[in-house]
Amino acid sequence: MRNRGLVSGTLAFFAGFAAVALFGTTALRIGPLLHLNLVEVSWLVAIPTLTGAFLRIPFSLLVDNLGRKTILLQLLLGLLGLLGIIFTLMHLNSLSSQLIYYLLLLFGALAGTGISTFSSGVTYVSYFFPQKEQGKALGIFAGLGNTAPGIFTTLLPFALSYLGLVYSYVAWALFLSIMILIYILVSIDPPFLHFLKEGKTRKDAEALSKSMGLDIVPSHSLSRSLVKALRSPRIWALVFMYLTSFGGFEALTEWLPLYWKSFLHLTPVEAGILTGTIYSLLTAVVRIPGGWISDRINGELVSTIAYLTMIVGSLVFLFAFSLSLAVVAEIIIAVGMGMANGAVFKLVPRYSPTAVSGASGLVGGLGSAGGLLLPPIMGYVATLLNFPASFLVFTILAIISLVLSVLLLRASEAMRA
Structure with missing residues (x-):
């Protein structure tokens, strides 16, 4: 099932x-x-x-x-x-x-x-x-x-x-x-919803789900799920963190072809391979071990490491005046983004177990808005300074996300103490 x-x-x-x-x-x-x-x-x-x-x-x-x-x-x-x-x-x-x-x-x-x-x-x-x-x-x-x-x-x-x-x-x-x-x-429908459709009460459906080891169930109402997520400071922290990593992933998918062609003078085919095959696929695939490791230790620690990695990648981009160094920067930042994406969505159901629908909608929806907001900002910075300087945007975002990760990590450790 x-x-x-x-x-x-x-x-x-x-x-x-x-x-x-x-x-x-x-x-x-x-x-x-x-x-x-x-x-x-x-x-x-x-x-x-x-x-x-x-x-x-x-x-x-x-x-x-x-x-x-x-x-x-x-x-x-x-x-x-x-x-x-x-x-x-x-x-x-x-x-x-x-x-x-x-x-x-x-x-x-x-x-x-x-x-x-x-x-x-x-x-x-x-x-x-x-x-x-x-x-x-x-x-x-x-x-x-x-x-x-x-x-x-x-x-x-x-x-x-x-x-x-x-x-x-x-x-x-x-x-x-x-x-x-x-x-x-x-x-198929999730077990909880399947039990409700069979005519069972919400209380019985929850009991049956828990007997199967499932400890996350839908909220009593759609509005309650959204309001509960909106009131959680930790969910808003995840929104910003996800804007940095997944919104950043979308933004770089749009920005990197322009970077490769305009700054390093590669052909459209070469730019497509470097962006699609290396950056995009690597970011996506790394998300899998990022989530798995978050189960084994904790999502806050993984996200802390991930945003540190993003900072390193963005700083390497600042000094990448050759193709080889730019590719190294791309790989580093892709690994950081992928790990962060996996860690953040490990935390969503943990921070909001009775309002997963509202929380995942907020984090996923508002976080992905980075794909719309970041390319114009990067373009503005590149116009004022130069192409490599545009990656300062990610340095700043990743530093703020790192601070949020550390705060969430300390709060998590305090709760377990």
Whole structure:
């Protein structure tokens, strides 16, 4: 039962995250055709990430009532977005430029719903595992799911070369349709929700869940779950920490191709390999041992080590005026971010065991907003100083996150003393 929950949640997140892999390329190609200015192109590029970030909160809460149907709804909305983009691209010559732009904004936002499967998936998977196994389970879920950007960024040039833009979207839509079918066949409701659907009272459902070793159950109400998370200072600390590590991961996925091409003068293919295959995949995969180690020792200590590692990586970037040193910096910061991501979501259900849906929605939704906020800030710093100086943003964020980790670690040790 636990494995089915983990496998179906992981596959759904991987598929949802992969659904928007082509959209950035679409925005850049369509911009000149529609004579869009920089602001309009920026909105087009950002819209899937925007909806993917802020829809995490409501969809995470819905898991407490709808169970596995919540993620299915998100995947179907993502598929609808892909189909809408295909329709729009097939009618470029028959629709007005303004209509095409608004349609791409609409369908891009729908496709971005797939990204929001992260927080609903965290809530869904959490209900299948006890506290002592949360780090490993959520590390596998998020680590494997987060490989989607790296894998599809690597595949993207080949898909575009052989299939073209429209048929690349057709291939993506077929892939997502197959994954939705697999999810329908494999997924099951978490035990607590399954017991409620059988007609058992909440008290009996809690007792049966605890007899299975499951010590995390949904809140009595959606509003109570969110309010409880909002009132927790420790959850707000995790929000900032996750903004640094996962929001930073999203930001660097956008920023590094520009860094490689503009500062170190690499080709687009080389920039794609360094960003997608090395940085993105490494960050995602390291999240798995990050969560597993957090189960063995504690998440606060792992996050402390992780943010120290991030600081080292960002400082190396400041002095990386050669490709070899820049790659070393990229690897160091990727390891730090991956470990931090795994540790933070080990702590979410521990700090908020009766409000996991609200807490994971807040941490995942607001934390991922870093992917929207950080690239413009880095661009501003690079304009004022130089490209390497842009990584000072991560030095500052990682120092603040390190301080928060140490404070959480001391509080945890004091409680155990």
